[in-house]
Amino acid sequence: MNPDYDKRLEAEISRELKALPELAAPATLVNRVMTTIEQRARVPWYRRSWQMWPVALQAAALVVLLALFGGLCLAGWELSQARATTLALYKAGEWFSGLGVIINTFGVLANAVLLAVEKLGTGFIVACLVAVALGYALCVGLGTVYFRLALAKQRELNL
Amino acid sequence: MTNAQQFETFMRNYQNMVFSTAMRLLANQTEAEDVAQEVFLKAFERFDQLHDSPTVGGWLKTVATNLSLNHLSRYRSRWSFFSELSVSNLEETGENELEFPASESVEEELDKLERRALVGQALQKLPAAQRVPLVLYHLEGLAYEEIAEKLGVSLGKVKTDIFRGREALRKNLKLKLEAA
Numbered sequence: 031m032n033p034d035y036d037k038r039l040e041a042e043i044s045r046e047l048k049a050l051p052e053l054a055a056p057a058t059l060v061n062r063v064m065t066t067i068e069q070r071a072r073v074p075w076y077r078r079s080w081q082m083w084p085v086a087l088q089a090a091a092l093v094v095l096l097a098l099f100g101g102l103c104l105a106g107w108e109l110s111q112a113r114a115t116t117l118a119l120y121k122a123g124e125w126f127s128g129l130g131v132i133i134n135t136f137g138v139l140a141n142a143v144l145l146a147v148e149k150l151g152t153g154f155i156v157a158c159l160v161a162v163a164l165g166y167a168l169c170v171g172l173g174t175v176y177f178r179l180a181l182a183k184q185r186e187l188n189l
Numbered sequence: 190m191t192n193a194q195q196f197e198t199f200m201r202n203y204q205n206m207v208f209s210t211a212m213r214l215l216a217n218q219t220e221a222e223d224v225a226q227e228v229f230l231k232a233f234e235r236f237d238q239l240h241d242s243p244t245v246g247g248w249l250k251t252v253a254t255n256l257s258l259n260h261l262s263r264y265r266s267r268w269s270f271f272s273e274l275s276v277s278n279l280e281e282t283g284e285n286e287l288e289f290p291a292s293e294s295v296e297e298e299l300d301k302l303e304r305r306a307l308v309g310q311a312l313q314k315l316p317a318a319q320r321v322p323l324v325l326y327h328l329e330g331l332a333y334e335e336i337a338e339k340l341g342v343s344l345g346k347v348k349t350d351i352f353r354g355r356e357a358l359r360k361n362l363k364l365k366l367e368a369a
Contacts, residue, residue, distance in 0.1 A: 039359060040355065044327050047327045050213075051305055053208055053212050053309075055204035055208035056218070059222055059225055063226050063230065064193065
């Protein structure tokens with residue numbers, strides 16, 4: 031790069047770009063914005079996002095949520111201390127014991143897949159990975175060719 | 190005057206500036222209009238603080254720039270890949286060149302409006318990867334480092350893209366640089 035050339039180019043392009051006038055906004059822009067504002071104003075406060083609520087309601091909502099959170103924490107603590115809870119958890123464990131069978135089945139299936147991979151050997155796995163990579167490269171290549179052809183066609187149409 | 194009327198007047202004063210900022214970055218009228226709408230909706234939410242602020246123009250420009258960049262970043266992976274292809278195609282064929290001799294004698298004969306329209310067209314025809322940093326540097330007055338940070342790319346890439354953008358503009362506009 032020639033620093034002197036770069037400086038002159040920068041100055042010239044800067045002069046050209048800064049001489050550009052403001053573009054006229056579409057005539058529809060003001061109406062679009064005003065219509066959206068009117069539509070939003072008609073939406074009741076409880077259907078707007080929390081940030082758009084009146085400040086007093088935001089504060090009230092915050093207090094209620096904090097109270098709820100505190101209440102839930104307290105209730106959780108009290109429940110964990112109760113003897114009835116321990117019994118209830120034991121019963122729930124019995125009801126869900128069927129899940130253990132399903133988890134075991136999945137474990138056996140996963141072991142079978144691992145065993146099959148070991149038997150097939152590293153070569154097979156590498157070949158599969160190469161095939162996937164080739165397929166990906168082929169897709170990218172075809173996409174690129176299609177894009178170039180489509181672009182060329184579009185230019186022809188524009189001429 | 191009601192708040193809505195005041196805002197409408199405010200919008201009419203700034204709409205061209207906001208739209209131009211978005212349009213220079215996005216080079217797409219529909220998208221620029223969408224961004225301009227979003228900018229004014231944000232401005233409406235803060236209109237009480239904004240309407241008599243001396244920095245409102247700067248605020249609107251910054252929001253328009255950031256929203257335009259956000260818009261572009263949503264599609265960055267797509268456009269950065271294809272923009273490179275577009276550049277190579279244009280460079281190969283030279284079909285994007287505008288007939289625009291800029292020697293001083295000819296320049297005097299050309300209507301200034303026509304000249305600016307051609308510059309605007311040439312800018313919009315640049316791929317986004319070059320146009321965006323070029324606009325941020327020359328029109329928004331951002332430093333290379335700020336552009337790199339905003340676009341999430343390296344400083345070297347910003348410099349290269351801006352240089353390529355300038356070169357493409359020079360070629361397209363057939364600008365002749367004066368001898369030093």
